[in-house]
Amino acid sequence: MQEQINTTALVSATVESHDFYGQPIVTVTQGNDTFAVLGQLCDHMGLHVQAQQQSLSRQVWAKGMTCVRHVMVPGESREYPRYLINVKILGMWLASITTSRLSNLDARATIERFQVELADKIHEWLTAPTVSFSDDEIVQRALQITSNRVQALEAKVAADAPKVAEAETFRQSAGQALIGDLANALKVHAAANLPEVKILHKHVFDHAGRLGLIIRGNTVRNNQPTARAVESGWVKPARADYETNTHGSQSKQYTKLTPKGYGRLWDGCLAWINKYGTLNPNVADNSNAELALGAGDWEAAS
Numbered sequence: 001m002q003e004q005i006n007t008t009a010l011v012s013a014t015v016e017s018h019d020f021y022g023q024p025i026v027t028v029t030q031g032n033d034t035f036a037v038l039g040q041l042c043d044h045m046g047l048h049v050q051a052q053q054q055s056l057s058r059q060v061w062a063k064g065m066t067c068v069r070h071v072m073v074p075g076e077s078r079e080y081p082r083y084l085i086n087v088k089i090l091g092m093w094l095a096s097i098t099t100s101r102l103s104n105l106d107a108r109a110t111i112e113r114f115q116v117e118l119a120d121k122i123h124e125w126l127t128a129p130t131v132s133f134s135d136d137e138i139v140q141r142a143l144q145i146t147s148n149r150v151q152a153l154e155a156k157v158a159a160d161a162p163k164v165a166e167a168e169t170f171r172q173s174a175g176q177a178l179i180g181d182l183a184n185a186l187k188v189h190a191a192a193n194l195p196e197v198k199i200l201h202k203h204v205f206d207h208a209g210r211l212g213l214i215i216r217g218n219t220v221r222n223n224q225p226t227a228r229a230v231e232s233g234w235v236k237p238a239r240a241d242y243e244t245n246t247h248g249s250q251s252k253q254y255t256k257l258t259p260k261g262y263g264r265l266w267d268g269c270l271a272w273i274n275k276y277g278t279l280n281p282n283v284a285d286n287s288n289a290e291l292a293l294g295a296g297d298w299e300a301a302s
Helices: 038-045 049-057 087-095 105-127 135-172 179-193 201-210 227-232 259-276 286-293 297-301
Strands: 014-020 023-030 033-037 066-071 080-086 235-244 248-257
Touching: 023 038, 023 066, 033 038, 033 066, 033 087, 038 049, 038 080, 038 105, 038 179, 049 066, 049 080, 049 179, 049 259, 080 087, 080 179, 087 105, 179 201, 179 248, 179 259, 201 259, 227 235, 248 259
Parallel strands: none
Antiparallel strands: 014 023, 023 033, 033 080, 066 080, 235 248
């Protein structure tokens, strides 16, 4: 089952750069979780990022351990959506790669070196002598850990307060994002992480229709919000007035996405790409739409 990907970063994240076998990699720490940028890791090791995303989506141990976040990495001037992998499963991911299938000999050597080192570390951990602590030492260590976590949490709450307030204001306001804006962001994400996937605005709008956000088809209400989407808080209807040469003043209704609707459409598009390797909604019957979004995600998004 495809896990639902969280695309909304409402609190601040710490971005750091580390050395990984002589190559710089970016890690993103948010709350208690630290992630690595999968596309960057694959580039360093000569791996196909889309194939690795599909492989991760099939692993039980990777469920809930990947996400998409808007991250600004060192050397860039703005944030871009990145497919991230939790460092908790970084070893499992690399250990699961079948190196005999890799044509890049340098990539094969790097991954095999890591796999050998990982096997040694696991053996050391399993065979290490047990260290005994007195009751007083256990209590002291527990108190120190708790104190450190409280201090870190207080600092994080203080640092995140402005952004959380801003995000809450955005949640309660009229939607600000157009479907075309999301399509442009998805193009940027695909260029960085899914280079073989072509993103067309038409396909994004078609998926918005598939997910019940807008009306699609040969009708005067094409691309207007559905009643269900408005009631569910996914979209806000908007209207634009304009002048014509022959019919005077005209008014046109269009759709703005709320943060909830933005996440629903982004998740639905990525889930479709992960399942079919393309954003084209015509590769499968509409009867399979719920499978592409992910079992149970319809109820979660409603």
